[in-house]
Amino acid sequence: MRSSVVNEKVAEDCRTPKPSDIGAPRCIAKRLGVRQSSAAFNRRAQKQLRHVICVFALTGICSCAASAQQRANMDSGLVVSFRSVNSPNRAHSSVAPQIGLYVAQGGTPSPFVPNGPFTAKWDGYVNADLRGEFFFRAEANGAFELKINGKPVLQLTNHAGETPALPVREASALSEAVQLNKGANPLTAVFKSPGRGDAWVRLGWTEKGTNTSPIPRESLMHAATPELARDEQLALGRELFLEHRCIKCHAAKLSSGAPELSMDPPSFEGIGARRQSGWMARWILHPKSQRSDTRMPEVLHGENAEAEAQAIAAYLGTLRTESEPALQPLKPLKHNAEPSPALFEKLLCAACHTAPDYAGPPTNKVALAQVATKFQPGKLAHYLLMPERDYAWTRMPNFRLTESEAKALAQQLLAAAPKEQMPTPDSSLTTKGNELVQTRGCLNCHSLAIENKFHTKPLEALSSVAGCLGVMSSASPAYGFSTEERAALQAFLKTGIESLDRQASAEFAERQTRILNCTACHSQQEGFPPLPILGGKLRPEWSAAFIAGEIPYKPRAETHPKGEVWLEARMPAFRARAKYLAEGLAAQHGFGAHTAPNPKPDPELVKIGQKLVGKDGGFSCVSCHAVGSVAAADVFESEGINFIYSAERLLPDYYRRWVRNPLSIDPQTKMPMYFEEGRSPLTEILDGDAEKQIDAIWNYLLLGAKMPPPNTGEAQ
DSSP: OOHHHHHHHHHHHHHSOOTTOOSHHHHHHHHHTOOTTSTTOOHHHHHHHHHHHHHHHHHTOOTTSOOHHHHTTEEESEEEEEEESSSTTOEEEEEESSSEEEEOTTOOSSTTSOSSOEEEEEEEEEEESSOEEEEEEEEEESEEEEEETTEEEEEEOOOTTTSOOOOTTOOOOOOOOEEEOSEEEEEEEEEEOOSSSOEEEEEEEESSSSOOEEOOGGGEEEEOOHHHHHHHHHHHHHHHHHHTTGGGTSOOOOSSOOGGGGOOOOOOTTHHHHBOHHHHHHHHHOHHHHOTTOOOOBOOOSTTHHHHHHHHHHHHHTOOOOOOOSSOOOOOOOOSSOOOTTHHHHTTGGGTEEOTTOOSSOOSSEEOTTHHHHBOTTHHHHHHHOTTTTOTTOSSOBOOOOHHHHHHHHHHHHHHSOOOOOOOOOGGGHHHHHHHHHHSSHHHHSOOSSOOOOOOOOGGGOOTTBGGGSBOOTTSOBOOOOHHHHHHHHHHHHHTGGGGGOOOHHHHHHHHHHHTTGGGTTTTSTTSOOGGGGGGTBOHHHHHHHHTTOOOSOSBOSBOTTSOBOOOOOOOBOTTTHHHHHHHHHHHTTOOSSOOOOOOOOHHHHHHHHHHHSSSSSOOGGGTOOBTTBOOSOOSSOOOBOGGGHHHHBOHHHHHHHHHOHHHHOTTOOOOOOOBTTBOSOTTSGGGBHHHHHHHHHHHHTTGGGOOOOOOSSOO
């Protein structure tokens, strides 16, 4: 079809949309006669379709797109307000990406709400591109009610302690058809935690059929309120307090609380063997001149500041007995080739760093121009092998490099870095430096086996208008807080200190994935799954091990079977945060930290599943997916996940949603959609019942490494 004909057809049909059509991609696809369920709907077809969509969305020809005026004063997500049942005046609100949460018994959904029974209320709008009917289903342990456009849609009264709680694998009945108007439809949902057991809820929707999926954040919207702004200011204050390790100087009586209370800075033990004294002097004097987002404050002020920095650096330079590694080194992944000299590019280091020879405008990335003056000779490669050795909570992750890779990457960085000569501090200053380290607060954060002579007020006696946040004195550390940050910290010190003693998993994951810049790869780079789906996709036990660097394989191959490079980038390890991140990502989607073990596979279904993934009468899944040592047969662009890893990685619900309609989860996927309206094109297998075939494939996947090889179309 020629482009002019396409344009005329799309423009005409989209001006008169059908009531059942919602969402520009499907609207245009239907008008063009594109069957998204067809295996032939490959990447080229998707690209062409997305191009047409973009053209008409930008020109305003297609009425499928929601009006800009409706969205102008709204942001994505819903406002969720948590309130303590036992202390109703204790509440806190934030923005949630969806209606889903999981709180272990006795826990809290927000660090600003006391542990124990709670209510959660979501407010906002569900946005419809076109007028249409939708169906909703909820799963919950607790009471749940959903209203849209002021009308009741769902109500679960199964409340533990009053009537039997809803079992984990049981859901509410599908709602009656709900008419969504074009544009923003007011939505309110209320959840009350159960009298016993873990509290959790998950809400899904569907336009047709009975299989629901989570409502994407892009379809949920909210308007700003003064209450939300106030609570977001408190949350910012708490984040700043934790990230700047204020608790290290201002002691408090806390039982356990936030994991970040135990965050460490780099150890001083053996630091002279790792860092050059000249660089340390510059860093101590003006940390933000070296790294704009550092948490390290300026602790030296006045006319003697430079001399004192030189003295401290001279003393630290004498500390050359390195401590033993606090953690065992991670085992390197097996790779298909020797390290490339361009590892900086292939490991996507530029997601967080500017290259050593970067000469462009200022960015918020961490500059590497100082690597040649920062590290002692030979120590950069050691650092790259195990960044967390002397700093467990470092934001620099462990890429599980081999020794040869670490040396190659270090060589690449050092070759491009400026060769600046930095003066070495006078060794006669070491005695003065020792005294300053003991008296200027350095040892409140950095560990070193000498006496700490610096003391300041405990947290409960701290004034919000003095010291770091008020009138600076010669003894006050200067953090460079903005006016907004200063106000947030002051508000937090007045009303939010108790929140330090509480941990909310979902809140931790939201905050730390942002701080760690996870979206620089996820949702941005090809081959990386979108970050918002991960908590509802991966088993949290597997996810925790993967984030910690304890999974011995890469789920996706690094090169194609014929040797072409596919995805050399790899998931780095954040060991100190791994457990908390995995639990928090799952909690955001309504899943707990532990999942039920997979059932024993049915032998008969295994045989059917084996046939379905093969080439002889099956879906030819082996064209793109390897099965153990059996390589993918006909990879045309990107290889899929090796099937032996699927069952141990994926939540069963996600597997089923993905296979039914992969494009609804990831519009960029190359995975075709084979099933439509519960039917399969392979009608001779299990009567063409899509759900039965999907279950048969899952039973086959449950065998993991014991899966018998499928038919590959070659002589067996």
